Amino acid sequence: MATCPLTRIRLSDIAQYDGAPSGSYVRAVEALSGSLMRHNAVIIELGNEDTALMRCGLEAARLYFRSRAQQSAGKGSRGVYMYRAGRAFEDWDSSPPCMADVFRCMGKAARSALCAIARHLRLRSDVFNHLLDDTPLPANEVSSSILVATYSHSSFQNGKGAIGGGKPAMNGEIEKGLLTLLSSDTPGLQVSVTPMATGTWQMVGQHPGDLLLLTGKALSHATAGLRPSALYRASPEYSLGVNGGGRSSLAFRLMPQGNAILDCSPIAAAGHVIPQSYVPVSVSQFMDDLSAEEDILGSQSDNTYVAQNNLNKEATLRSVLSDSLSGSFLEDAMVVSCGHSFGGLMLRRVIETARCTLCSAEVETGSLIPNLALRAAAAAVKHEDDRRLFHNAALRKRRKEVGDQTDSIRRPSKENGDADDGFNRGVQYPFSVNEKVVIKGNRRTPEKFVGKEAVITSQCLNGWYLLKIIGTGENVRLQYRSLSKLLNSAAIEDRCPALPIHNNSS
Incomplete structure (x- = not known):
């Protein structure tokens, strides 16, 4: 199986700092986003100290699960441990060593990558910070993000080898959160070349200590689909690890807070196209809906699942009339010598490389012709989108005003013990302890x-x-x-x- 040509990015190049962006930062952001657009995945290279820490964490997880397996012989060869910062440990709790340090290291890398993704989408680097936990965590608060340590000495076939401890998809694993970072002590991780497609797996050339960065469902919704979620799995050929010694893995899942709202308004403000299906939704409701979808998909056959994905991947009018890189409408569409039409950032790339990105034919940059019909269609659809966005913004404003008025009326009654019946509700707790x-x-x-x-x-x-x-x-x-x-x-x-x-x- 061919190795997937994922771009390798040094964490030091995308780390946040004050001052003007350097050339290395700009190049790293472009390279990271380019790999995510092509494969929804990228390799993050850590510094020497962080690499040594990751190797220590992987070895600690292997020894921890092996010792537990010896104490409970015959109870299976797979172990999963979930570490969440801020959780109070009970007397009987035990965990692999250095999980807190690994949690901080991978969390730092995930946040830096999220900021770089925001910058490439022409957004403020902190645009997603309202979805995340405060750093450091306030007292008595538990982190939304989670670190999952796994060890397996058995086969990963039939979707039973969930690397990140989450619920596997039909032929792989897909995360619900914003970003997922994976580290493994043996090779064999695969990513799907086409988002959510099966049968197109390619091996990831990852070394122990490297971090495989994958995009999740929550980030896909927050960016209106500009960063689709990735599909990944462990290759069955490498499921037993090197020389049959098993595989230990660390997966950091950067999760949004349950009471946050996934809203695409910053994406719309940056000039990107927002499909009508991407409406604001609370994180708790979004996660509940994903769980319900998994239950439904889990009861269907593989053939039905693949057929549905193929149906969903058909080109839409907006995708045809939009630039695949920036998402802007093709109001500057040009026909190149091979007959294909481009606009925006993709047109600039075609001119720079003098080669068509669709058919790989050489392009004569001096013979570009404006595609007036495509420009008119793009302008018409953009006008309709602008009208719809203005209408939706006005509608949300009116709903907020009504909700504020209702809250001011209900607040005295809630102080007297009356229950809220649903306005502006996020996570609900309708019952009390000892009830x-x-x-x-x-x-x-x-x-x-x-x-x-x-x-x-x-x-x-x-x-x-x-x-x-x-x-x-x-x-x-x-x-x-x-x-x-x-x-x-x-x-x-x-x-x-x-x-x-x-x-x-x-």
Whole structure:
């Protein structure tokens, strides 16, 4: 299998600093974005100290899981450990060494790459900062991002070798967050050359200590599809590692905060085309929708899944009338000597290289002809988009004004204990600790818990609760949508002592 020609970028070249941008920074940003546009992936080269830290983390993860496997022989050859900064460790918790240092190192690289992506899209480098955790974290706050250490001595076939600890797709793995950084002590990681396509895998030439940067679903939505999500997997040929010694991997998933809003307005303000489907959505709702989609896709056959992807990849009117590099409409479209038409940054590239990017034919730069029909069509669609964006902005402003007025009216009643019924809501917590509820269930609720009464013992992230089943004493973690209040919930005060609130991260 051919090796994917991913660009290698030094982290020091894209690190943020005060002052005017240097030539090395500009070149690194262009190279990083070019590799992401072609493959949705790029290799980040760390400095000597950070490289040594990554190698130490990989070796620590390998020894940690091997020691656990020896203590519990016969319980499987795969291990997963998830580290989240700010999480309070219990007495029985154990983790591979130096996970906190690896978390900081990979987090620094992910944030630098995110800033470089924003700069290439003609945005402020901090445009996505409102989606991220504060640095450093405030006291008693748990990070949204997560570091996943994995070790496997078994095959990665049939999608069972999830590298990042997430839920694998049909023929690979796709992340929900903004960016994912992967490091492995053995070769064999593959990326899909065409976004979300199967059967076009290419090997990544990655050395131990390097970081493979991949784009996720949340970043794809925040950039209106300009940075599509990547599809990746571990090659079955390399699933056992070198000489059958297994594979240890570290995956850092840069995740947005659950109460943040994914909004494409900065992308529109920069002049990019915003398809109508990219509407503002809360991160918690976005993640819930992705989970529901995964459940649906998981019940379909591979053939149906591939057919749907092929259908979704058909060219749209806006994609035909837009520059593939900048996203701007082709109001300056020119016909080159081979018959193809270009505009914007792609036209500049064709002129500089004197070669068509579609058919690779040599182009006579002195014989360019304006494509008046394409220009007129692009101008007409741009005019309609501008009208729609203006209308949507005015509509959002009116809705915000109505919401503010409603909040001012509801605030006194909420102080008296009345519940909010949905205006401007993000993550919902309709139940309180020590409250008695009945489990009504949903698609992901185990059947044995449906209809049981339980007591809420603690509140978790993103609308999830930890409950104790009345009668059996079992603990279960469920989301608020699968729970229902009881009319006699006040009686629980006499039956259950008060329990402290724990903001669990799991």
